[in-house]
Amino acid sequence: MSTEQLLGLARMAMAQRAAQTPDEIIKVVRDLAALPFLPTKPTDSEIVEAAKQIEREFEVVLGPAHTIQASGHKPWLKARAHEINFRYWRRYRDFLIAGGMSEHVVNAVAAVTDTIVDLAGDPSTEGSWSRRGLAVGHVQSGKTANYLGVINKASDVGYRVIILIAGVHSNLRSQTQERVDYGFVGRDSDQILSRQTNVDRVGVGEINPGFTATAYTSRAHDFSRARAESLGNPLQNNLEPVILVIKKNPSILNNLIDWIRGTSASKGGLTLPMLVIDDEADNASVDTSKDPEAPRTINRLIRELLSLSTRNAYIGYTATPFANIFIDPDVENEGQGKDLFPRDFIVGLEPPSNYVGAREFFLSDEDGLTVDLTETDEWLPVTHKIDWVVDKLHPSLAEAVDCFVLSKAIRTLRGQGNRHHSMLVNVSRFTKIQGDVARAISQHLMAMQLAIENRHALPVDMALRDPILGALHTTWTKHYSAGKESWEEIQAMLHRAAAGMSVVEVNASRNSGKLDYGKYADTGLNVIAVGGNSLSRGFTLEGLTVSYFLRNTQMYDTLLQMGRWFGYRDGYRDLCRLFLRPEASDWYGFIADATEELRDEIRRMELNGLTPMDFGLAVRSHPGTLLVTARDKMRNAEQIVRAISLSGKLVETSVLIASEAARTRNISAVEDLVAKMLLSTDASHTKVGKGRLPNHLFSGVSSDLILDFVSSFGTHPGQLDVQAAPLSTFIRERSFDGWDVVLVSSSDTDAKTTQIHGLEIGKQTRAVKPSSSGRFDNALLVSGTKRRVASRGIERIGLSDQEQAAAIASHGGSTKNIPDHVYRSHRTRPLLMLHVLQTHTQSEPHEDRGVHAAYGLSFPGLSAGAKEKLVSYTANVIAYRELYGALDEETDDEDEVYGD
Numbered sequence: 068m069s070t071e072q073l074l075g076l077a078r079m080a081m082a083q084r085a086a087q088t089p090d091e092i093i094k095v096v097r098d099l100a101a102l103p104f105l106p107t108k109p110t111d112s113e114i115v116e117a118a119k120q121i122e123r124e125f126e127v128v129l130g131p132a133h134t135i136q137a138s139g140h141k142p143w144l145k146a147r148a149h150e151i152n153f154r155y156w157r158r159y160r161d162f163l164i165a166g167g168m169s170e171h172v173v174n175a176v177a178a179v180t181d182t183i184v185d186l187a188g189d190p191s192t193e194g195s196w197s198r199r200g201l202a203v204g205h206v207q208s209g210k211t212a213n214y215l216g217v218i219n220k221a222s223d224v225g226y227r228v229i230i231l232i233a234g235v236h237s238n239l240r241s242q243t244q245e246r247v248d249y250g251f252v253g254r255d256s257d258q259i260l261s262r263q264t265n266v267d268r269v270g271v272g273e274i275n276p277g278f279t280a281t282a283y284t285s286r287a288h289d290f291s292r293a294r295a296e297s298l299g300n301p302l303q304n305n306l307e308p309v310i311l312v313i314k315k316n317p318s319i320l321n322n323l324i325d326w327i328r329g330t331s332a333s334k335g336g337l338t339l340p341m342l343v344i345d346d347e348a349d350n351a352s353v354d355t356s357k358d359p360e361a362p363r364t365i366n367r368l369i370r371e372l373l374s375l376s377t378r379n380a381y382i383g384y385t386a387t388p389f390a391n392i393f394i395d396p397d398v399e400n401e402g403q404g405k406d407l408f409p410r411d412f413i414v415g416l417e418p419p420s421n422y423v424g425a426r427e428f429f430l431s432d433e434d435g436l437t438v439d440l441t442e443t444d445e446w447l448p449v450t451h452k453i454d455w456v457v458d459k460l461h462p463s464l465a466e467a468v469d470c471f472v473l474s475k476a477i478r479t480l481r482g483q484g485n486r487h488h489s490m491l492v493n494v495s496r497f498t499k500i501q502g503d504v505a506r507a508i509s510q511h512l513m514a515m516q517l518a519i520e521n522r523h524a525l526p527v528d529m530a531l532r533d534p535i536l537g538a539l540h541t542t543w544t545k546h547y548s549a550g551k552e553s554w555e556e557i558q559a560m561l562h563r564a565a566a567g568m569s570v571v572e573v574n575a576s577r578n579s580g581k582l583d584y585g586k587y588a589d590t591g592l593n594v595i596a597v598g599g600n601s602l603s604r605g606f607t608l609e610g611l612t613v614s615y616f617l618r619n620t621q622m623y624d625t626l627l628q629m630g631r632w633f634g635y636r637d638g639y640r641d642l643c644r645l646f647l648r649p650e651a652s653d654w655y656g657f658i659a660d661a662t663e664e665l666r667d668e669i670r671r672m673e674l675n676g677l678t679p680m681d682f683g684l685a686v687r688s689h690p691g692t693l694l695v696t697a698r699d700k701m702r703n704a705e706q707i708v709r710a711i712s713l714s715g716k717l718v719e720t721s722v723l724i725a726s727e728a729a730r731t732r733n734i735s736a737v738e739d740l741v742a743k744m745l746l747s748t749d750a751s752h753t754k755v756g757k758g759r760l761p762n763h764l765f766s767g768v769s770s771d772l773i774l775d776f777v778s779s780f781g782t783h784p785g786q787l788d789v790q791a792a793p794l795s796t797f798i799r800e801r802s803f804d805g806w807d808v809v810l811v812s813s814s815d816t817d818a819k820t821t822q823i824h825g826l827e828i829g830k831q832t833r834a835v836k837p838s839s840s841g842r843f844d845n846a847l848l849v850s851g852t853k854r855r856v857a858s859r860g861i862e863r864i865g866l867s868d869q870e871q872a873a874a875i876a877s878h879g880g881s882t883k884n885i886p887d888h889v890y891r892s893h894r895t896r897p898l899l900m901l902h903v904l905q906t907h908t909q910s911e912p913h914e915d916r917g918v919h920a921a922y923g924l925s926f927p928g929l930s931a932g933a934k935e936k937l938v939s940y941t942a943n944v945i946a947y948r949e950l951y952g953a954l955d956e957e958t959d960d961e962d963e964v965y966g967d
Contacts, residue, residue: 073100073109073117078167093118116482120638132179133415133670136186137678140411144185144224154278155219155308156180158271159250163212165274172419179416180216186412187217187380190225190340195377201348201409201679202384203669205633208418210384211243211607214344215250217382222251222280222308226380227339229280230323230372231312234347236600237289238573238582242607243346244286244312245585251310253278256285260294281309289314292326301330303339315345315352320368327375341376345369345407348383352407362406369407381407413679415669423640424633429655438463438646439910443617447494449648455495457503460511464492464504464615467646468511468595469542471613472519474642475564475593476557477547478612481638484563487584487610490595494617498576498599505597509570512595515539516565523562527555536561546644564593573598584609612639615646649836650843667888713797715891715928719856720921722783723847723906725837729781733920736779737901741810741823743772749805755864756812760820760829763810764864770803773899780922785843794924798897801926807865808899811857819905821918831858831902834909835916847906847916856902856921862887865898887925894927 076099077092096118100109109117156177163173188198204210218229233243248256253272259282268276283295290313302309313319327337345352352365362370373379418424428436446461460468471490478488494504518535530536539561543554571580573596584592596608611634636643647655672678723729744750744765754761774795782789810828812818818829833856835847849856863871863885874893878885900923908914 073113074120074167077117077121079165092121096121113482120482131175132182132417133666133673134182134186134412135669135672135677135679136412137410137680140186142185143189144181147189147191147224151223153220153223154275155222155251155280156216158253158275159216159219161274162250162271176213176216179414180213180220183213183217183382183412183414184220184224186414187221187226187342187382188378190221190227190378192378196379197373197405198380198411199405199407199409200380200382200412200414202382202414202416203386203666204384204416205386205418205422205424208386208416208422208424208633210346210386210416211246212250213416214346214382214384215246218247218251218310218342218344221342225340226342227305227308228302228337228341228376229308229310230341230343231310232315232343232345232352232369233312235315235350237314240289240312240314241286244284247310247312248282248286252280252282254282256282257287260285260288260298262298278307280307281305282311283309284312289316290319290323290326292322295326296330302327302337303330315347315350315365317364317368320365320372324368324372324375327372337376338378339376340378341373341380343369343373343379343381345381345383347385348407349385349387352383366407370405383407383409409679411679413669415666421637422634423636423643428633428645429652436643436645437652438467438644439652440615440617440646440648443648447500447617449617451495451497451500453497453499455497455500457500457507460507463646464508465511465538466542467492467613467615467644468508468515469539470546470644471595472515472561472565472568473539473543473547473557474612474639474644475568476560477550477552477642478639479560479564480552480556483638485589485591487587487591488593489582489608489611491608491611491614491616492595492597493599494615496599496618498572498574498578501572501574501597501599502576502578505570505572508595508597512565512568512570516568519561519565523558527558530558547642550641568593568595570595570597582608607634612636612642613644613646616651617648618651649838713794713924713926714801715888715926717862717887717891717923717925718788718794719900719923720780720782720786720789721849721856722786722843723835723849723919723921724781724783725845725847730917730919732779732781734903734918736776736781737810737903737920737922738823739779740772740776740808740901741826743775744768744808745824747772750808755809756814758812758814758829759816760812760814760818760827762812762864763826763828765808765810766805766865768806768808768899770798770806773806773808773897774798776899776922780920783843783846785846789924797926801897803897806897806899808901809861809864810901811861811903821903823903828903830905830918833904833906835906835919836909837916847919849904849906849921856904857887857900857923859887860885860890861900861923862894862898862925863890865896866890866893870894891925892928894925895930897927898925899923900925 073096077096080095080099093115096114100114160173160177163176164170168176183200183202186198186200188196202210202213204213214231218231221229231243231247233240244256248254249270251271252259253268253270253274253276255267255269258266272279281300283298284290288294290311311323313323352369369381373381440463443461443463446459447455447457467490471488475488478484478486492504492508495501515535518533522530522533522536531540536558540554543557547557548554571582571594572578573580573582582592582594582596586592592609745752747768750765750768753764753766755764756762777794777798778791780791782791784790810823810826811831813829813831815829815832818832820827820829822828833849835849838844838846838848863874866874870893871890874890875882875885877892878889902921902923904919904921906916906919908916
């Protein structure tokens with residue numbers, strides 16, 4: 068019996084039990100392994116590994132979704148539940164559990180899909196109605212599983228026509244169709260459309276084959292009017308719900324609209340309730356035209372499609388909701404109906420606790436997941452033309468391939484040898500260059516496979532004389548030697564790991580291959596995928612472990628969507644590696660913070676009973692969306708002005724000017740402010756904290772002293788959110804009565820000390836990353852990609868005991884890892900944090916970069932009835948290009964094909 072077989076039995080057994088302790092789990096697995104009918108007995112190590120995997124899976128939790136909705140909606144689903152046969156949902160639920168999802172996570176999925184279906188509207192309601200909603204998830208976090216749950220439940224409650232718009236790329240549409248086949252239809256759609264008599268059961272069809280939805284598209288075929296008509300089955304004649312999975316393409320949408328008009332009984336529209344789900348709803352669906360009467364093609368066609376049914380609901384799914392929220396909510400015209408602004412509801416989807424996302428890669432203290440790419444410009448400049456020649460691998464790409472082979476060997480030792488294992492290489496939007504890189508990787512991989520085959524069984528000292536195995540050993544020492552697997556074990560497993568590996572181009576060229584994970588479901592597909600935009604949105608690389616990413620800086624949404632490395636990495640998270648340019652890491656960290664703030668905004672608005680219209684206003688005024696203005700609206704603008712709010716926000720000087728003059732100036736600014744506060748008759752001084760060197764808190768500090776400090780502190784020009792002029796304007800207009808100011812002291816017992824006007828503090832140790840290019844020229848980036856100065860929990864300083872207790876209660880009562888925004892939400896006075904940093908270079912911990920000063924500003928939210936004060940940040944187009952990249956360098960279209 069293999070570990071996978073044992074895991075399958077254990078999952079079925081655990082699905083019927085309440086939560087178990089680790090000891091109880093391993094007892095269940097041992098009991099299963101001892102069953103008499105098993106052909107072979109698992110080894111003890113296989114039993115232990117299976118128990119650990121089950122423990123990982125069944126300790127996963129899924130938090131509740133957060134919902135903001137328009138007023139006036141009357142819940143209906145629970146009231147009708149007793150009369151609904153949830154046969155599609157029950158079958159899908161069993162399918163999820165059989166696939167390894169724990170029962171309590173499935174129950175959480177059930178709850179959030181109940182919410183979404185309820186908000187979509189009761190399909191039995193007579194008359195004409197149309198609803199618009201948005202589900203905001205995380206990149207690669209399981210949005211597909213969620214909307215498949217919605218599709219199954221929508222079918223049960225009476226939606227008859229379901230159209231799933233699956234992105235702009237053919238490979239994504241095909242992959243999505245396969246998931247629909249397995250999770251909803253239950254039959255092989257290719258066989259259905261080819262009109263075979265005995266169609267294979269797949270997925271849910273193997274659980275209960277007694278019913279099936281009607282599919283008008285398949286993995287191989289997008290919608291075709293001729294093919295649909297050849298089936299001889301008009302929409303209104305179907306006894307089961309109809310599903311169409313289509314690409315977001317004008318000709319496809321036009322053909323579908325014409326067919327529906329022609330096949331419907333009224334020859335103009337449908338009386339059947341229609342649900343349209345728009346995956347990657349921020350991509351191409353948003354109208355960016357200046358004339359609301361002449362919307363862009365895709366936007367116009369989706370709205371026309373919806374208007375074909377008198378009862379219709381539209382639900383957009385995205386991980387990057389910026390563009391959707393910028394839709395004008397008031398646009399409506401006779402030809403297309405309402406625009407796609409989610410006026411009725413927005414649901415914030417929480418990922419399961421085992422999700423590895425932008426926060427884990429770029430904002431956590433977990434080291435080693437990201438690897439800086441430097442000195443790659445001679446090999447392949449970030450900005451290059453289509454005729455650039457790549458004839459060899461850069462050493463960093465060879466190292467990444469080594470990591471891929473090694474991680475497969477380690478996963479095999481951990482009992483995951485039959486799992487999918489993928490590597491992503493995304494270095495250019497040009498398919499010609501993608502092909503060059505794929506060929507170079509293939510040559511490197513074949514040489515490695517041959518050397519491994521000939522040397523893996525030799526004694527270690529003899530094997531390592533081979534330069535290829537020697538390079539693998541060097542990479543193992545650098546990346547994986549801290550793991551429990553020894554080199555001897557790994558070397559012995561290298562041949563099994565590498566022998567079946569292949570390289571596949573995934574793009575729009577004639578050389579493009581196909582990633583058919585389904586075909587290798589039992590043995591696992593081991594593949595290095597080389598591509599560009601075709602791999603950038605929605606498409607899932609199963610078992611993605613190593614990523615090599617060398618692309619231009621993007622707008623927020625595009626850059627986040629390129630993060631195919633986010634997802635679920637149970638049992639091999641420590642093996643994942645992301646090779647990335649430092650400036651891209653900085654951007655991802657910044658974006659992760661901005662998007663987390665937006666998700667927090669949904670939670671806060673839910674608690675306050677606010678609506679999607681209010682959320683749209685909040686996003687527009689959020690500092691993190693400063694750069695998200697649609698490109699089309701900026702092309703001809705001489706000035707880009709963003710009016711934002713700083714209420715309830717934190718800003719920090721996380722980019723230091725790397726000059727001696729700035730360093731001494733900023734330390735003097737801190738010293739001057741401390742001196743003035745000590746002399747002030749209005750400000751009180753107390754020591755806060757129980758450590759050897761407590762923090763020094765000043766209360767009742769006047770805004771004039773704060774304004775003097777902000778104007779005297781030298782901030783890097785590339786960090787727009789802490790520029791003195793807009794900050795000072797905001798502080799003046801808010802008219803704060805008094806400030807809390809804390810001179811922060813390190814709590815480390817071995818911290819070096821310093822005195823500022825008699826106040827002794829411990830200098831905080833921070834790693835800095837030097838930067839000498841792009842918008843952060845002559846800069847030191849505090850904490851590297853994390854770009855955070857203050858330690859967690861610092862913003863509770865100055866809060867009363869009652870305010871701290873309220874913050875803890877709002878976080879569920881747990882005092883563990885409370886995010887600072889929770890404390891900030893209970894502030895009534897602004898807080899200025901003064902930091903004295905003992906810095907060292909991130910890559911060289913022993914390289915002293917001197918003592919620097921930094922500060923942070925934590926602003927309270929608005930009090931009831933107060934009017935918001937907005938701050939205007941301005942950048943001209945030239946500055947925009949310098950800071951954030953050319954406006955039209957990248958698109959979300961297909962990759963550019965050389966010679967086509």
